[in-house]
Amino acid sequence: MRAILDVILLALDLYTWIIIASAILSWLVAFNVINVRNDVVRMIWNGVYQLTEPVLAPIRRRLPDLGGIDVSPIVLLLLIFLIQRVIGLYIYPNVF
Template sequence: MMAVGKLVYDVLGIYSGIIIASAIMSWLVAFGVINVRNQVIRVIVDLLYRVTEPVLRPIRRFLPNLGGIDISPVVALLLIIVIQHVIANYIGF
């Protein structure tokens, strides 16, 4: 059971990094710092979107419209931190 808990804990940590990377990439694209016409950038942005969107979309449905500011990554990260904390306390590491 401890190995499964550690695996879930680590996967959630990796997913947190992916959410952060996705948010940063979306800002860089929105401010024109990187160009999505570059095929490599487009593939990276699309991959990050496809990996994070299944988690962020349901969160967005419950959040109020803040006029173009998407706080769903922050909410997702907070939920991941809470889940990791529960796992760490349950397993004892």
């Protein structure tokens, strides 16, 4: 059972980095540092978008409109950190 929890924690860590990469990539595209017309950039953008959007879209629907500021990645990161803490402090020590 601990091996399963370790895999879940690892997956949450990887998803955290994907969310951070998505936020950085969106800033780079918004400020025209990188061009989405480039095939490699478009492929990375689509991949990151497809990995994060199914989770971020419901969060965006529930959050109030803040203009041009998207805080849904921050909310998702806080939820991931909460899940990791709950697993690490309460579930993991009680599994044999």
